Amino acid sequence: MSPDKITIHDIARILNVDSSTVSRALNDSPRVTEKTKNRIIAKAHELGYQRNDLASNLRKNKTNTLGVIVPRISRHFFSSAIAGIEETSYNLGYNVIICQSLEQLEREHNNINTLVANRVDGVLVSISMETKNYEHFEGLRKRKIPFVFFDRHLDIPDTSSVLIDDFQAGFDATEHLIIKGCEKIAHFSGPMHLEIYKNRCEGYKAALLKHDMEFSEELIFSSRLMEQDGVDNVNKIIELPYKVDGIFSANDVAAISALQQLKRNGYKIPEDIAIVGFSNEAISAVIEPSLTTINQPGFDIGKRAAELLISQITNSNKNFINEKIVIQASLVERDSSQHNMAF
Amino acid sequence: MSPDKITIHDIARILNVDSSTVSRALNDSPRVTEKTKNRIIAKAHELGYQRNDLASNLRKNKTNTLGVIVPRISRHFFSSAIAGIEETSYNLGYNVIICQSLEQLEREHNNINTLVANRVDGVLVSISMETKNYEHFEGLRKRKIPFVFFDRHLDIPDTSSVLIDDFQAGFDATEHLIIKGCEKIAHFSGPMHLEIYKNRCEGYKAALLKHDMEFSEELIFSSRLMEQDGVDNVNKIIELPYKVDGIFSANDVAAISALQQLKRNGYKIPEDIAIVGFSNEAISAVIEPSLTTINQPGFDIGKRAAELLISQITNSNKNFINEKIVIQASLVERDSSQHNMAF
């Protein structure tokens, strides 16, 4: 018999027991003699039996599977977060199905449908740039599938999120530049309907305010998270009638392309212009010391989000409670320091 | 009725038809009147019905799901490959379950068991560093679950792989340095039982041979893919009684840490020593122009691997045939060039 066809019934027949006994033995139920249990386990092993989780899950109405929706797997922040999610899930016996929205609302929709169809026990989401309302999450709610946002979230009642303290990070980054002596600090932002960029920008403003520095709209540059944005922004900065001597970039893409565009224009960094950029472990490990970074702890966020979600799954009375976990990002100067990231 | 409980039977009862008719309608079978089909679809929509894929898959003995096993999601090469896999899968109606081996054989084992238990239709694997034989893949073979290796593969009869042409890439990298005028070229390798590192090393040797340059064992440095390796290697190079003026690094981790260690020691790059390093899109986009890179096309490899696997699933007569797809890596000099990677 080919081993892809072995079922508990086959084992039962061979051993002259009932399939329910086999099921119990294989699930280590105490209601089976040690002796028969051992016989069954041995035979199962011998035949290369492998439980059909589809059938098991269907019966139990529980899949031990989490769904994850991220904008783009290949962005390092998200792949780190997934790694964190996966670690926690693996340790606690959960599988993970990963979906990409590619920043498209329609795909996010489809992703949710796929996950529902697969009867995942819970969902972790970082929303797309296009996502501005939450009607498609109501379906999860109605089906009592708990979900937790991480990093990019929507403000839905009774919904938990794991977030970076973006306001504080923006504040720290800007104050760092101020303390270094910068007098005209530009801010590279992201899509402003995303809270994270709004909060980073608020932090920027608060730091200026605290240090009695003037705030000017023309020093704020929005972005679609494309490399070209950093280049364009630098070109605009150069045209300004005054000298910009600091940049706080809320997105890593623009920060790096801006850095390179500045160099092409003969700027020395950080002498001529200092930069603090949001970033991630991989990028931080690679870029030159001239760039101070705000490190986004993707792995930790993934871990925390998965822990929170699984606890909500387990204590079903605690589904859909409002819990906000805020994680601090750390400002990293790399001048002389060694780094020890594996990537 | 809560929408998480709606089944085809509910719809059938409400509409006074049989559940099998509902099933047919929802699967767009031609054997249902347009009229009843529309009624059924409308009602399903109204009730927020969502098919239970567990039950469907169990019945059909087909999950439309691919399993993917990679050493580490957060390495950019792999997350790019996964993005490629996901794109193809999404377009062709497949889901993807992703597992990490974390370079551990035992976890790779567990991953395979999980995927088998979930009855995936096929598996894509890039093996761990610990994986040296293929007995655990025999289980897949016996269960007639097709699998395709990508990037890091085992030489198993009748098994397909999608690979980078590592020999050629190693050759190109080394020849590039030779043409630039380097006379003593060191080679940073990886774990030598992995074919990719063996092949890159062979390419290195072949280029030296072609150009009548001496080969010396002491210029080859193995590595466990840790940052410290690059630092150690540089320290050893500095101690040598002759001047090393070129490095071909087969792994990005060592390349980057070596680059930084060289700078700490006052080296100018590429004037004092030229470096060509294997890398990936994200890293390439970020590192400074002084590093020439061999770009690993992760996304393409993922796409091709998924296409190949799905074609094997679809044409079940073509399971377990031996097809090798070799993809060329491209050497990228970044001196003056713009780059336009989103990451």
Add this chain to the structure above:
DNA sequence: CTGTTAGCGCCTTCAG
């Protein structure tokens, strides 16, 4: 074109 019947493989009462 639609209904009836019979499972996919597993787990979980309920009996004994």
Add this chain to the structure above:
DNA sequence: CTGAAGGCGCTAACAG
């Protein structure tokens, strides 16, 4: 401690 029976939700073969 073990067996018998039923059903999770769906689809496919066979009737009509």
